[in-house]
Amino acid sequence: xxxxxxxxxxxxxxxxxxxxxxxxxxxxxxxxxxxxxxxxxxxxxxxxxxxxxxxxxxxxxxxxxxxxxxxxxxxxxxxxxxxxxxxxxxxxxxxxxxxxxxxxxxxxxxxxxxxxxxxxxxxxxxxxxxxxxxxxxxxxxxxxxxxxxxxxxxxxxxxxxxxxxxxxxxxxxxxxxxxxxxxxxxxxxxxxxxxxxxxxxxxxxxxxxxxxxxxxxxxxxxxxxxxxxxxxxxxxxxxxxxxxxxxxxxxxxxxxxxxxxxxxxxxxxxxxxxxxxxxxxxxxxxxxxxxxxxxxxxxxxxxxxxxxxxxxxxxxxxxxxxxxxxxxxxxxxxxxxxxxxxxxxxxxxxxxxxxxxxxxxxxxxxxxxxxxxxxxxxxxxxxxxxxxxxxxxxxxxxxxxxxxxxxxxxxxxxxxxxxxxxxxxxxxxxxxxxxxxxxxxxxxxxxxxxxxxxxxxxxxxxxxxxxxxxxxxxxxx
Amino acid sequence: xxxxxxxxxxxxxxxxxxxxxxxxxxxxxxxxxxxxxxxxxxxxxxxxxxxxxxxxxxxxxxxxxxxxxxxxxxxxxxxxxxxxxxxxxxxxxxxxxxxxxxxxxxxxxxxxxxxxxxxxxxxxxxxxxxxxxxxxxxxxxxxxxxxxxxxxxxxxxxxxxxxxxxxxxxxxxxxxxxxxxxxxxxxxxxxxxxxxxxxxxxxxxxxxxxxxxxxxxxxxxxxxxxxxxxxxxxxxxxxxxxxxxxxxxxxxxxxxxxxxxxxxxxxxxxxxxxxxxxxxxxxxxxxxxxxxxxxxxxxxxxxxxxxxxxxxxxxxxxxxxxxxxxxxxxxxxxxxxxxxxxxxxxxxxxxxxxxxxxxxxxxxxxxxxxxxxxxxxxxxxxxxx
Numbered sequence: 042x043x044x045x046x047x048x049x050x051x052x053x054x055x056x057x058x059x060x061x062x063x064x065x066x067x068x069x070x071x072x073x074x075x076x077x078x079x080x081x082x083x084x085x086x087x088x089x090x091x092x093x094x095x096x097x098x099x100x101x102x103x104x105x106x107x108x109x110x111x112x113x114x115x116x117x118x119x120x121x122x123x124x125x126x127x128x129x130x131x132x133x134x135x136x137x138x139x140x141x142x143x144x145x146x147x148x149x150x151x152x153x154x155x156x157x158x159x160x161x162x163x164x165x166x167x168x169x170x171x172x173x174x175x176x177x178x179x180x181x182x183x184x185x186x187x188x189x190x191x192x193x194x195x196x197x198x199x200x201x202x203x204x205x206x207x208x209x210x211x212x213x214x215x216x217x218x219x220x221x222x223x224x225x226x227x228x229x230x231x232x233x234x235x236x237x238x239x240x241x242x243x244x245x246x247x248x249x250x251x252x253x254x255x256x257x258x259x260x261x262x263x264x265x266x267x268x269x270x271x272x273x274x275x276x277x278x279x280x281x282x283x284x285x286x287x288x289x290x291x292x293x294x295x296x297x298x299x300x301x302x303x304x305x306x307x308x309x310x311x312x313x314x315x316x317x318x319x320x321x322x323x324x325x326x327x328x329x330x331x332x333x334x335x336x337x338x339x340x341x342x343x344x345x346x347x348x349x350x351x352x353x354x355x356x357x358x359x360x361x362x363x364x365x366x367x368x369x370x371x372x373x374x375x376x377x378x379x380x381x382x383x384x385x386x387x388x389x390x391x392x393x394x395x396x397x398x399x400x401x402x403x404x405x406x407x408x409x410x411x412x413x414x415x416x417x418x419x420x421x422x423x424x425x426x427x428x429x430x431x432x433x434x435x436x437x438x439x440x441x442x443x444x445x446x447x448x449x450x451x452x453x454x455x456x457x458x459x460x461x462x463x464x465x466x467x468x469x470x471x472x473x474x475x476x477x478x479x480x481x482x483x484x485x486x487x488x489x490x491x492x493x494x495x496x497x498x499x500x501x502x503x504x505x506x507x508x509x510x511x512x513x514x515x516x517x518x
Numbered sequence: 519x520x521x522x523x524x525x526x527x528x529x530x531x532x533x534x535x536x537x538x539x540x541x542x543x544x545x546x547x548x549x550x551x552x553x554x555x556x557x558x559x560x561x562x563x564x565x566x567x568x569x570x571x572x573x574x575x576x577x578x579x580x581x582x583x584x585x586x587x588x589x590x591x592x593x594x595x596x597x598x599x600x601x602x603x604x605x606x607x608x609x610x611x612x613x614x615x616x617x618x619x620x621x622x623x624x625x626x627x628x629x630x631x632x633x634x635x636x637x638x639x640x641x642x643x644x645x646x647x648x649x650x651x652x653x654x655x656x657x658x659x660x661x662x663x664x665x666x667x668x669x670x671x672x673x674x675x676x677x678x679x680x681x682x683x684x685x686x687x688x689x690x691x692x693x694x695x696x697x698x699x700x701x702x703x704x705x706x707x708x709x710x711x712x713x714x715x716x717x718x719x720x721x722x723x724x725x726x727x728x729x730x731x732x733x734x735x736x737x738x739x740x741x742x743x744x745x746x747x748x749x750x751x752x753x754x755x756x757x758x759x760x761x762x763x764x765x766x767x768x769x770x771x772x773x774x775x776x777x778x779x780x781x782x783x784x785x786x787x788x789x790x791x792x793x794x795x796x797x798x799x800x801x802x803x804x805x806x807x808x809x810x811x812x813x814x815x816x817x818x819x820x821x822x823x824x825x826x827x828x829x830x831x832x833x834x835x836x837x838x839x840x841x842x843x844x845x846x847x848x849x850x851x852x853x854x855x856x857x858x859x860x861x862x863x864x865x866x867x868x869x870x871x872x873x874x875x876x877x878x879x880x881x882x883x884x885x886x887x888x889x890x891x892x893x894x895x896x897x898x899x900x901x902x903x
Contacts, residue, residue, distance in 0.1 A: 080718075086683055086690055087683075087685045087688075094681075095626055095719065095720055096626070097595075097596060097626055097627045097629070101596065120718060121615070121718065122714070122718065123696070123716055123718055129693045130691060130693040130696045130716065131691075131693075132689040132690060132691045132692065132693050133688050133689060133690060134690055135690055136690065136691055137676065137680075137681065137691075137718065137719055137720040138718065138719060139619075139622070139623035139626050139627070139719055140616070140619045140620045140622075140623040140719065142589060142620075143588060143589065143592045143619075143620045143623035143624055143627065144592070144623055144626075144627060146588075146589035146590075146592035146593045146627075147592045147593060147595045147596050147627035147628075148596075149550065149593055150550070150554065150593045150594065150595070150596055150597045151596050151597075165613070166613075166616075167611075167647070167648040167649075169647040169648060170611070170612070170647070170648065173586060174586050174589065177585040177586035177589045177590075178586075178589055180548050180549065180585060181550055181553070181585060181589055181590070181593050182550070183549070183550060200712065200713075200714035201615040201713055201714050201715065202613050202615060202711075202713075203613060203711040205712070236544050236545040236583075237537075237543075237544045238543060238544075239543060239544070240537055240538035240539060240540060240544065241538075242544075243579065244578075244579035244580070244581070245537055245544055245579065245580055245581060245582045246544075246581065246582070246583075255581075266648075266649050267649035268647060268648070268649060269646040269647065269649070270643070270646065270647035271574075271643065273574065273575070273583055273584055274548070274583045274584075274585070275545075275548070275583060365688045366688065367687065367688030367689070368688065
């Protein structure tokens, strides 16, 4: 056991006042999570080693590999409508994936220690139902469940649900926070130790209230929904699911600082990551919490090889698999809003102007609101300036958002050790570019190199995700 | 004609006081060990499927906790190899889009052994939990019918070969083989909802998961017709009334040869165990809490139960057993009743890797969007399922 410096602080989370920024303690360690995305352009499918994205064996193999590598958590993404491109289902990237909680319940049976994180939307779920399902997953897994909270205000997604699109963009965090508070109340509603020890007891469970009441009723009347429920499950071995959140806007960061246990927005450059940590420490303290109570696990990609040269060569190959000629054209098409199939991917950017003022949200909210024509002018100028073809330009665009660690096992281990020493992050949430063998080199080579440097766990700390992360037991809300 | 047996495996058993008579501690039903142990025991005994109840539990001294049924089924999916997994999933207070993807996922994690035990809740507690009004009789049937149709369309929204992984064209999917569900639900009184689709998961391994519905949700001229479900649960308050009820149901829902659903008789079971008579066991349990299930009940020896089941399997395609206390009655069923039925060739063999559809005598479902060429391929794989 090492890296227990976060254990020194209060074990009572919420409502603890009087913490300062100076209370933050670097753990000296990093951990890993794996983010099985399942719908993206980052997962390579064109190579023969790429396996099925839906077969249970793919999930079992990669989850068990992660567990062998002492990963803290296994994440599944969620998307509630298939992405579209120019009015049709987008064809070029991996798509189609199992429901997160159903898959994680199955993985709970074939893993022992690894945390199981379900990305679940607050807009198109009901709070009582979602909280109950997460509590079930938490009990079935022996206290290993977590919820990666995502929000949407996307009416296009809403077409798959009874509510339809009902939420204004400005309201989404307000709504999400009210939702999370209800979920926490539901998880906190049972007193501990109320279930009878044997069948000889007077009742299955006993509480202080009248009529064998052992669970507090949870009521909420909000702008968008009302909840009135007597929760059906007791607390788990880790008390309640761990909460992850990826907010990066000021509102998102504040929401995480108040409600989440782990944030995983990507800030790939060390200096940027350092200021992100400093900002979150401030916000967490301002929310009345100990600064170590909100951990950082940025989303990352790793491209590793025995030597630097091989790693760079591998990266070029991975990128060529991720952004082929069709992907490069499609990338521009989503901003131009029209087919560009007549353009040569190895030629200059299209001279025609985009046909839409605003880009569509059907490829995800990241592109929403970009002013297409202005962007096109800017991009054409930049490509011309640097002499880039469509393909080169799109590859360069992707590199700007690149959260990739590339290098030899030893050099990347040295680099990560620097993050660990300074407490810049608590870990990395790795999106493998290959399924299901994409963690093999990390677990077989990088993890031992990190362990040699004393910056990576050599065993699981306990049996629950909360224990692996060294998070305090949450106080009841 | 051989039949199939489904074991209802919720909690400590179907009797509300089962927790008092179980050898395991009451909280154990909320942990993974009990789930795993019961599933493995049932599979090893040769049961064809496990069902898991869901929804709010009774209040009072027996008030208990209950895990989500679909997650329980998913948990035991990779741990078992031959048994069908039939979670109860509500149609009224759930989103059809979520239900369709969760059930399809169950099919993936169980290698094609998933099924859907349909429920349409009229429970005020479930309505209040999601801030909606209570569904009455007609509304329940309308919700159930709409949800089944939405699910079936979403399951078919990916053709079987929609994932093409064509490196030359750079296409992972063929968008022509994906279809919008564009489902408009009519729930009466001008109410309804819309589901766009396509699903976010490829077509389930079985094509369509078998849908098993309580008889009261199914009617020839209702929102959920017998041809839209694969099996119907038939219940009557006594064994004597169950036999004519099964004959009526066959009449009402149509013969199997003409696409009528399989009939599943519902039966409570209390057995003589370890020198205790079933009647005494039941009396002791009922003294704590009377068991008012509304189902026919068998109380007696494991051997006599085999005779009763042999009789019922002449009238129904399968029987769902509701053991009073799982850890007491299941070992008797495993050691005595099922072997007796098997020795008389009254039980279908269970097949490792076999689909749950095959248990119901169904081939792999053909996709409504398939071309003729694809239909013959699907028929070919169906024969192997």
